[in-house]
Amino acid sequence: MTDYKALEKQIQDQARQWLESGEVKYVIGFEKGDNSPVCRPVFIYKPEDAGKLAWGPLCNNNLTKYLVEEVQIKPKKGEEPDLRPVGIVVKPCDSKTIVELMKENIVPRERVKIIGVISEGTINPKALDKALKDVPLDKIAGIQILDGGDNFTIKYDGEPLSVPKDELLNGKCKVCVVHNPVVYDIFVGDKVTQIDKDEFEDIADLEAMSDEERYEYWKEQLSKCIRCYACRDTCPLCYCEECVFDRTKPYNWNEKTVDLPENFFYHMVRAMHLAGRCVDCGGCERVCPMDIPIRKLNRFLLKRAKERFKVVPGINVEDKAMFGDYDIDDPGEGIK
Amino acid sequence: MASIINKDKVAELVKKVSSSGCEVFGPVENGGVTLFRNLDGGIPSDFTNSKKPPKEVLFPQTETMFDFEIDGSKITALVEPVEAQTPILMLGVRPCDARAIQVLDALFTWDYIDPYYVNKRDRATIIGFSCTEPHMPLQSCFCTSVGGSPSSKDGLDMLWTDIGDRYLVESFTDKGNKILETGGNLFANAAKDDEKKTEDVKKLAESKIVRKLDTEGIEKALEATFDHEYWDEFARRCLGCGECTLLCPTCHCFDINDVITRGKGKRERTWDSCQYPYYTIHASGHNPRPDKKHRQRNRVYHKFLYSNKNLDMLGCVGCGRCISTCPVNIDIIEVVEGAKEAAK
Amino acid sequence: MKIGVYVCECGTNISGTVDVADVAEYAKSLPNVAVSKYYKYMCSDPGQLLIKDDIKELGLTHVVVASCSPRMHEPTFRTVVEEAGMNAYCFEMANIREHCSWAHMHEKFKATEKAKDLVKMSVAKAALLEPLEKKQVPVTPAALVIGGGIAGIQTALEIAESGFKTYLVESTPSIGGRMAQLDKTFPTMDCSACILTPKMVDVARHPNIELLTYSEVTGIDGYIGNFTVTVKKKARYVDIEKCVGCGLCAEACRLKDRVDDEFNENLGKRSAIYVPFPQAVPLKYTIDPEKCIFLKTGKCGDSPPCVGACAADAINHQQEDEIIELDVGTIVVATGFDLYDPSQKPEYGYGKIKNVITGMEFERLVSASGPTEGHIEINGKEPEKVVFIQCVGSRDKEGNEYCSRVCCMYTAKHAHLVRDKIPGAEVIVYNTDVRAYGKGFEEFYVRVMDEGVKYLRRELDDQIEVVENGDKAIVKAEGHPDIEADLVVLATAIEQKKDIADISKVLKISRGADNFFLEIHPKLRPMDTATSGIFLGGCCQGPKDIPDTVAQASGAAAKATIPLAQGKIDLDPQTSFVIENNCAGCGLCVEACPYSAIELMDGKAEVNEALCRGCGLCSATCRSGAIQLKGLTDHQLISMIKSSLSEVF
Amino acid sequence: MEDEGGAKESWEPKIIGFFCNWCSYAGADLAGTSRIQYPTTIRIIKVMCSGRVNPQFVLKAFQEGADGVLVSGCHPGDCHYIEGNYHARRKLTLMEDLLEFTGVDPSRFQMSWVSASEGQKFAEVVTEFTERIKKLGPQTKLSGGEG
Numbered sequence A: 001m002t003d004y005k006a007l008e009k010q011i012q013d014q015a016r017q018w019l020e021s022g023e024v025k026y027v028i029g030f031e032k033g034d035n036s037p038v039c040r041p042v043f044i045y046k047p048e049d050a051g052k053l054a055w056g057p058l059c060n061n062n063l064t065k066y067l068v069e070e071v072q073i074k075p076k077k078g079e080e081p082d083l084r085p086v087g088i089v090v091k092p093c094d095s096k097t098i099v100e101l102m103k104e105n106i107v108p109r110e111r112v113k114i115i116g117v118i119s120e121g122t123i124n125p126k127a128l129d130k131a132l133k134d135v136p137l138d139k140i141a142g143i144q145i146l147d148g149g150d151n152f153t154i155k156y157d158g159e160p161l162s163v164p165k166d167e168l169l170n171g172k173c174k175v176c177v178v179h180n181p182v183v184y185d186i187f188v189g190d191k192v193t194q195i196d197k198d199e200f201e202d203i204a205d206l207e208a209m210s211d212e213e214r215y216e217y218w219k220e221q222l223s224k225c226i227r228c229y230a231c232r233d234t235c236p237l238c239y240c241e242e243c244v245f246d247r248t249k250p251y252n253w254n255e256k257t258v259d260l261p262e263n264f265f266y267h268m269v270r271a272m273h274l275a276g277r278c279v280d281c282g283g284c285e286r287v288c289p290m291d292i293p294i295r296k297l298n299r300f301l302l303k304r305a306k307e308r309f310k311v312v313p314g315i316n317v318e319d320k321a322m323f324g325d326y327d328i329d330d331p332g333e334g335i336k
Numbered sequence B: 001m002a003s004i005i006n007k008d009k010v011a012e013l014v015k016k017v018s019s020s021g022c023e024v025f026g027p028v029e030n031g032g033v034t035l036f037r038n039l040d041g042g043i044p045s046d047f048t049n050s051k052k053p054p055k056e057v058l059f060p061q062t063e064t065m066f067d068f069e070i071d072g073s074k075i076t077a078l079v080e081p082v083e084a085q086t087p088i089l090m091l092g093v094r095p096c097d098a099r100a101i102q103v104l105d106a107l108f109t110w111d112y113i114d115p116y117y118v119n120k121r122d123r124a125t126i127i128g129f130s131c132t133e134p135h136m137p138l139q140s141c142f143c144t145s146v147g148g149s150p151s152s153k154d155g156l157d158m159l160w161t162d163i164g165d166r167y168l169v170e171s172f173t174d175k176g177n178k179i180l181e182t183g184g185n186l187f188a189n190a191a192k193d194d195e196k197k198t199e200d201v202k203k204l205a206e207s208k209i210v211r212k213l214d215t216e217g218i219e220k221a222l223e224a225t226f227d228h229e230y231w232d233e234f235a236r237r238c239l240g241c242g243e244c245t246l247l248c249p250t251c252h253c254f255d256i257n258d259v260i261t262r263g264k265g266k267r268e269r270t271w272d273s274c275q276y277p278y279y280t281i282h283a284s285g286h287n288p289r290p291d292k293k294h295r296q297r298n299r300v301y302h303k304f305l306y307s308n309k310n311l312d313m314l315g316c317v318g319c320g321r322c323i324s325t326c327p328v329n330i331d332i333i334e335v336v337e338g339a340k341e342a343a344k
Numbered sequence C: 001m002k003i004g005v006y007v008c009e010c011g012t013n014i015s016g017t018v019d020v021a022d023v024a025e026y027a028k029s030l031p032n033v034a035v036s037k038y039y040k041y042m043c044s045d046p047g048q049l050l051i052k053d054d055i056k057e058l059g060l061t062h063v064v065v066a067s068c069s070p071r072m073h074e075p076t077f078r079t080v081v082e083e084a085g086m087n088a089y090c091f092e093m094a095n096i097r098e099h100c101s102w103a104h105m106h107e108k109f110k111a112t113e114k115a116k117d118l119v120k121m122s123v124a125k126a127a128l129l130e131p132l133e134k135k136q137v138p139v140t141p142a143a144l145v146i147g148g149g150i151a152g153i154q155t156a157l158e159i160a161e162s163g164f165k166t167y168l169v170e171s172t173p174s175i176g177g178r179m180a181q182l183d184k185t186f187p188t189m190d191c192s193a194c195i196l197t198p199k200m201v202d203v204a205r206h207p208n209i210e211l212l213t214y215s216e217v218t219g220i221d222g223y224i225g226n227f228t229v230t231v232k233k234k235a236r237y238v239d240i241e242k243c244v245g246c247g248l249c250a251e252a253c254r255l256k257d258r259v260d261d262e263f264n265e266n267l268g269k270r271s272a273i274y275v276p277f278p279q280a281v282p283l284k285y286t287i288d289p290e291k292c293i294f295l296k297t298g299k300c301g302d303s304p305p306c307v308g309a310c311a312a313d314a315i316n317h318q319q320e321d322e323i324i325e326l327d328v329g330t331i332v333v334a335t336g337f338d339l340y341d342p343s344q345k346p347e348y349g350y351g352k353i354k355n356v357i358t359g360m361e362f363e364r365l366v367s368a369s370g371p372t373e374g375h376i377e378i379n380g381k382e383p384e385k386v387v388f389i390q391c392v393g394s395r396d397k398e399g400n401e402y403c404s405r406v407c408c409m410y411t412a413k414h415a416h417l418v419r420d421k422i423p424g425a426e427v428i429v430y431n432t433d434v435r436a437y438g439k440g441f442e443e444f445y446v447r448v449m450d451e452g453v454k455y456l457r458r459e460l461d462d463q464i465e466v467v468e469n470g471d472k473a474i475v476k477a478e479g480h481p482d483i484e485a486d487l488v489v490l491a492t493a494i495e496q497k498k499d500i501a502d503i504s505k506v507l508k509i510s511r512g513a514d515n516f517f518l519e520i521h522p523k524l525r526p527m528d529t530a531t532s533g534i535f536l537g538g539c540c541q542g543p544k545d546i547p548d549t550v551a552q553a554s555g556a557a558a559k560a561t562i563p564l565a566q567g568k569i570d571l572d573p574q575t576s577f578v579i580e581n582n583c584a585g586c587g588l589c590v591e592a593c594p595y596s597a598i599e600l601m602d603g604k605a606e607v608n609e610a611l612c613r614g615c616g617l618c619s620a621t622c623r624s625g626a627i628q629l630k631g632l633t634d635h636q637l638i639s640m641i642k643s644s645l646s647e648v649f
Numbered sequence D: 001m002e003d004e005g006g007a008k009e010s011w012e013p014k015i016i017g018f019f020c021n022w023c024s025y026a027g028a029d030l031a032g033t034s035r036i037q038y039p040t041t042i043r044i045i046k047v048m049c050s051g052r053v054n055p056q057f058v059l060k061a062f063q064e065g066a067d068g069v070l071v072s073g074c075h076p077g078d079c080h081y082i083e084g085n086y087h088a089r090r091k092l093t094l095m096e097d098l099l100e101f102t103g104v105d106p107s108r109f110q111m112s113w114v115s116a117s118e119g120q121k122f123a124e125v126v127t128e129f130t131e132r133i134k135k136l137g138p139q140t141k142l143s144g145g146e147g
C-alpha cells in the first residue's frame, strides 16, 4: 500500500533542495488542477513553488516528453546555453523511457536529475469517470484517492467510495512487471517486490484469433483514428526532428487522407518505429481520443522482439538498439 | 403543439425516413466510442455526446473535391458540379453541436460560399436531443456560459427531450414538420403532463452544468494580452496534438492536397489544426507561429475574439470536448479566465 | 528536364519477344521524356553514337537505356553519357532482356507489357536522379600484405618491385606457409624448398619490404588510399637484432626433443625455443610461450639454460608484445588455408589407428628435411601396401560441398613418391573421378597409373571404413574387396583458416557459403573484395594449387599497385548523406553501418564518404529518413513502387 | 503457350520484388540467361543490399496496390556488405509478424535468399509465390481499392 502523501512530501522536499542549491534549472513534475481531479504536468522554477508538486495515482503523464523538448531546444543565437540538468519526477515506466533516451543519445545522463518514484499502478481517468457516476459533479474536482490495498478509496465530502483496483487501473499497469524506477538520482518510496507474471496476457485473446478476425478487429479500431497524431506527439520516443508522417517534401510517406489504408499504414509504420523501443508507458493509448488500443500493436512487437531477438527495452543503457544490431542465429523461419 | 414519440418507435421512424430516400445519421457505438454514422435502427438514449462532433456529416474529415486523370505529362481535372442529391437527416445532435453548426453555416457562407458544405447543409434536417446528463467526462460542459443550454433550439429543426419511455418532440421548421409528416402515426400528441415533465427535465439538466465561464470583458482582455508572457505558462505543457481542435465542433480549418495513388488522382481536403507546427509554415520555411504559445493563443483568440469580429458569434459552444480530451488538462475556461486575470 | 529513352533490340534477343517499337512508342507518352528510340544494338558504336548525338543536340538531362542487365552494361553507358557531357549518374537502366525477353519467351504480349512497366519505373526514377560529383582522395604509397605463404611472398615481391613500400605481416615465426611443408610439387616434381626458399630470401633482402613475422593485424581504420593498420608484434622473447640463428639455445633447452613440432605435423619433436624449419626466414629463434618452463612457471632450473647457451645474449624472457601502426594505401589478404580434420569422420579411423595419416603428414614423412629424413615408415617399418583415399571432407554434403582442387594431384604425387621410394610397394588410390585439369596434370596422372598405381573408383557416398587389425589397417570400401594396408593416407580437404572470423571482422570483408573470402566477381574481378582497396591472393579465396596461387597473387599485386601508382583515387559518389535538419542524432545508423562510416558529431550523424560503401542499410534503418543513399533515395524508390503499380504514370 | 491477345486473360497478380544487386538480382539475371521461364508477374526493383529495404517500402507497395511483395538477398553469411541481409532479416521478419498481428495477409509477403548462381531457385520462388497470390486474389486490405 502506497502512502501517496508521504511520497509527495519527499518529492517536494527534494525538488525544493535542488532548486535552492541551483543544481537544477527547473523541475518537471505533476500538479493538481483546480477543476479536475486528474494531475497535470507542471514546471517548477522557484523553491517556494515546490509545494505545488503533487503525487498520486492520477499522475498519468510520462513527463520525459518535456525532457526531450528541453534537450532538443537549440539556444538562440548569441545566447549561452544553460546546460544545467533538469529535475524530473518519474514513475518506473517513465524511468525506462529515460534509459531508452540515454541509449539513443538523446538525453545525456548529466542533463537530468531524476526523482524516481515507485508505483503500484495509476488510474485511468476514463475509468475513474465511470466510477464517479454518483458523485455530484461539483465535487469531482476535489476528490482524494487513497491506496487501500486491493481497492482505491475515493474520498469526498460524502460517503467514501471503495473501488476495486482492477476497475480503475490503467491497462498498462495491470500487466506491468517493473514497479521500481530503473534509473534515478533519488529513489522515493520503499522498494516494491517485483512480481512474476505473464506480462503479455492482455494480447493473448487477439493472438488466438484467426488472421481474418484480427483484421476485422483492427479494421474497426483503426477506422476510428482521426490521425490527430496525439499518440505520437505524446510519445517521448517519437522525438524525430521531422516525423515521416509530417513530411510532404520532396515526397509524402502517407497521404493526409484519413481513411482505412492510410490509417493502417500510419499505425503499422509507427509500430515498427517503436519496435524494440517502446517501454509501454501507455501514453499513446491514454491520449487517444478515439480509444484505439494502440498499445496492443506495440506490445505484440515487444513480445516478438523478446522472443525472437531477446530484446527488452528500457532496462540497460548498454544494450544495443534492436535494429542497429543482429544475431547470426536470429530466426527467419518463413524465409525461402 | 408538441408531440411525443415512444422510444421503441424510433427505429421504425428511421426506417421510414430512410425508405423515403433520406440518408440518416446518428450516434452509433463504434469500437468503443460514439460517432455519427449511418443509422439503420434506433439510437442509444444513454449516450452523452459523440466523440467526434456531428459536423463530420456536413464537413467530413477527408472530402474529395474532384478527381483528375494523369496520362503521361497530361493532367485533366474532372471537376463536376456539386449537385444536390438525397436529403440528410441528423438525428440525436446535442444542442451545443447544433449551435456549432450555426457557426459553420456562417463561416462557409461568409466571404465565399463553399459548395461542398452548403450543398450538404441545404439537404440536412437536424434533430436535436436535449441533454439530460450533461456530463462530458470529468464534468467539462459549459454551454450555459456561452449562450447555449442543454435544451437550446438554436440551429435545430426539431428538439427531442427524453422523458423516460418517450421523447417529447418539438418542431421548429418546415423540415421538422416534414419529419412529423413522414412519421405519421408514429408521433402522437403530447399530453400536458409530458410537457410539464419536459420542463422539469430541462431545468434539472441546466442545473447540472457546474462549469462556468464569465464572458464579460473577454474581448478586451484578449486584445490586451497578445504579447503577454502569460501564454508561455500553460502552453509549455501543451503537446501540440491538436485533439482540442480536431474534436471541436466549430473548428473548420482544412488542408487541400492532391493525392495520387495507383495512377489515379484526386484533390482532397482534410481537417487541419492550428495546433500543428506545419499549419502555418510558409514555403520559405518561415513560420509566423513558431511556438506552442503562439498556436495556443491563436486557438483561444479565434474562438473568443476573431469569431466575434468576423461572424458576430462566439466560436465556442461550450461542449467541453477540448477540456475532457486534452491529455495534459489544458482547460479553455481556465485559460480564458487566466487571460482576463493577466490583463488586469 | 529532358529524358531520352533508348530501347535495345539486342539482335533478336529482346525484339524476338518484346515489341520494342511498341515499348519505344509507349515511352514517348511518359512524363519528361523528350525522345524515345529503339535500335539493334544499343551498346555497339553506332548505338552509343545515337545516344551521344541526342544528348548534344536535344540537350538531354537524363538517359534511360532499356536493354540488358545493368550488371553488364551500366558502366558502359555511364561512360557513354559522360563522354557526351552528361552526368554519369543521371543514367538509369531497365533490364528488359535477362528479366524480361529471355524469361518470358512464350508470352510476347505480357513480356511487352512488363517491358513497358520496367521502362516506366526507370523513367520515374531517372526523373529524380541528380548529378553526382566524383571525389578524389590521395593515396598513401605503401601496401600491406597479410600472410607470408607463397601467395603473400609473390605479392609482396611484386609490389615492392614496382617501387612501393610493402609491409608483409606473417603470424608464425617464419614466412613460407604451406608450401614450405611440401616435399616435391606436382606435376613437375620439382623440390618445393628449392623454388620457394630463394623467394623467401628475396623478401628478406628487398629494400622495399618490411617483414613483420610473428605478428598479427589487430585493427584497420580508414579506407582505400588511407588505411591505418594496427599490428601486434608478439613477443618472441628473443631479440631478433642480436640472434644470429646459430641454434645453440635450442640444443641447450631442457625441453629439447620434447615439444611437438607443428611444422612436421607433430610427427617430430623440437625444443621450446625453435625455428619452424632450418630454412626459416627470418632465421631467428622464438620461444614458444605455451611450452617454455620459465615463461610458464617463472623458473627453469637454477637459470634457463638457453640464456646461458646464447653467445649473442639475445634471449629476453621479459620481452613484451609490441603494438605498431602502419599507414598504407592498399591491402592484400593472403592468409592461406587450413586442412580438414578427418577425426570428424570416425569411419576413417584417423587419430585412433596409427596407420592412418593425412596427406600433409605424408608430405612431412616423405620430405628429406622431415622427421624421418624422407624415409617412408610406419611403426618403424616401411609399408608394403599403401592405400590413398581421396575427397576426405571435400565434395561432401555434410562436410564441404566444394572440390578442393589439389587433392587428386597431390595424391598422384604421393603415389608416385611411394613407388619411387619403395619400388615393390603396392599402391591403391580410392577416388571418385580424378580431376586433372591443369597444364601437365593429365599427363602426370597417366604416368602415375602407368607406374603401376592402382586407381579404384568409388561413388562419393559409398560407405568406406578403416578398421584396425594388429599393426595393419583394413580398408573396407563398398563394392570393393577389403584391403589390408600398412599405411592409409587421407587426402583431406582444403578449408578456410579456422580463426578466420576474427580477421574477417577486422578487415570487414565478407565470406561466401564455402567460408572462403568472397571476391566481387568470380570471373571478372576475382581478386577484388567488396571493400575497395582490399584484395585477395592465394587460397584464402578458395582452394588452389601453387601455379594458380601465384597467378592470383600476381594479379592481386597488380591490382593493389594501381591505386598506389595513380597516387589518388576516385571515390564512388553513390554514398549515403545526412539531411541534417531531419536527423535527431539517435545514432541508430551509426550502430547499423557495417563499415563504421557514420559518426555522431554535435548531435548529428555525419557520413565519411570514403568509408561508405553505399549499401543503404543506414537509410533503411533511420526512422525519420534523415539519412539517404545517393542514387537510391527513398523518394526514388517510392516513385518506382508507385509507377510500377499504376496503369498510367 | 502463345498468348497473343492475352490482354483479355483473367486477373494477373502484381508482385514487387526488392532484390539485392550482388546475389539475387544476379540470380534473376542468371534465370534469364539460362532462359528459365517464369511468370511475368514480378517487377524487380534493384537495391544494392537487402539491408536497404525499409519495411516501409513493403507496406507502401501494398498500399499502392501490390498483390505480393518479395524481398530477396544473399544467403546468410554471403552478404556483399557483410551483414546487411542479417539486418534485413531482423527488420522484415518483425514486419511480417506485424502483418500477421493486424491480419493484413502475412502470406503476401515473402523473403528469400537467392544467390547469383541460383537462377533456377529464383524462378521457382517467383513461380510458387505467383501461384500463392493467385489463390489469394487481389490485395485490398492495405490498398483499400479493388486493385
Ligand SMILES: Cc1cc2nc3c(=O)[nH]c(=O)nc-3n(C[C@H](O)[C@H](O)[C@H](O)COP(=O)(O)OP(=O)(O)OC[C@H]3O[C@@H](n4cnc5c(N)ncnc54)[C@H](O)[C@@H]3O)c2cc1C
Binding pocket: C146, C147, C148, C149, C150, C151, C152, C169, C170, C171, C172, C174, C175, C176, C177, C178, C179, C182, C184, C185, C186, C187, C215, C216, C217, C334, C335, C336, C337, C339, C359, C360, C363, C406, C410, C413, C497, C503, C537, C538, C539, C540, C544, C545, C546, C547, C549
Ligand atoms: C598436402 C598438400 C600437398 C600439396 N601439394 C601441392 C603440389 O604438389 N603442387 C602444388 O601446386 N600445390 C600443392 N598444394 C597446394 C599448395 O599448398 C597451395 O596452393 C599453397 O600453399 C597456397 O599458398 P597460400 O600462400 O595461399 O597459403 P599458405 O601456404 O597457407 O600461406 C598462408 C600464410 O599466411 C599466414 N597467415 C595465416 N593467417 C594469418 C594472419 N591472420 N595474419 C598473418 N599471417 C597469417 C600463414 O601462417 C601462412 O604462412 C598442396 C596442398 C596440400 C594440402
Ligand SMILES: Cc1cc2nc3c(=O)[nH]c(=O)nc-3n(C[C@H](O)[C@H](O)[C@H](O)COP(=O)(O)OP(=O)(O)OC[C@H]3O[C@@H](n4cnc5c(N)ncnc54)[C@H](O)[C@@H]3O)c2cc1C
Binding pocket: C523
Ligand atoms: C565451348 C567453350 C565454352 C566455354 N564456356 C566457358 C564458360 O562457360 N565459363 C568460363 O569461365 N569459360 C568458358 N570457356 C573458356 C573461355 O572461353 C576462355 O577462358 C576465355 O575465352 C579465354 O580468353 P582469352 O582472352 O585468353 O582468349 P581468346 O578469347 O581466344 O582471345 C584471344 C584474342 O586474341 C586474338 N589473337 C590471336 N592471335 C593473335 C595475334 N597473333 N595477333 C593479334 N591478335 C591475336 C584473337 O583473335 C582473340 O580475339 C569456354 C570455352 C569454350 C571453348
Ligand code: SF4
Binding pocket: A224, A225, A226, A227, A228, A229, A230, A231, A232, A284, A287, A288, A289, A290, A291, A292, A294
Ligand atoms: S491519438 Fe488516436 S486518433 Fe489520434 S492519431 Fe493516434 S490513434 Fe489516431
Ligand code: SF4
Binding pocket: A232, A237, A238, A239, A240, A242, A243, A244, A245, A269, A270, A273, A274, C623, C624
Ligand atoms: S512515428 Fe516514427 S518518424 Fe514519426 S516521430 Fe515517431 S519514430 Fe519518428
Ligand code: SF4
Binding pocket: A231, A234, A235, A236, A237, A238, A274, A277, A278, A279, A280, A281, A282, A283, A284, A285, A295, A298
Ligand atoms: S509507444 Fe506509447 S507506450 Fe510506447 S513509449 Fe511511446 S507513448 Fe509510451
Ligand code: SF4
Binding pocket: B237, B238, B239, B240, B241, B242, B243, B244, B245, B275, B325, B326, B327, B328, B329, B330
Ligand atoms: S489537446 Fe491539449 S495538448 Fe493537445 S494541442 Fe490541444 S491543448 Fe495542446
Ligand code: SF4
Binding pocket: C578, C582, C583, C584, C585, C586, C587, C588, C589, C590, C604, C605, C621, C622, C623, C624, C625, C626, C627
Ligand atoms: S538514424 Fe537517422 S536520426 Fe538517427 S542519427 Fe542516423 S540519420 Fe540521424
Ligand code: SF4
Binding pocket: C575, C576, C592, C593, C594, C595, C596, C597, C598, C607, C611, C612, C613, C614, C615, C616, C617, C618, C619, C629
Ligand atoms: S550506405 Fe550507410 S550503412 Fe552502408 S556503408 Fe554507407 S554509411 Fe554505412
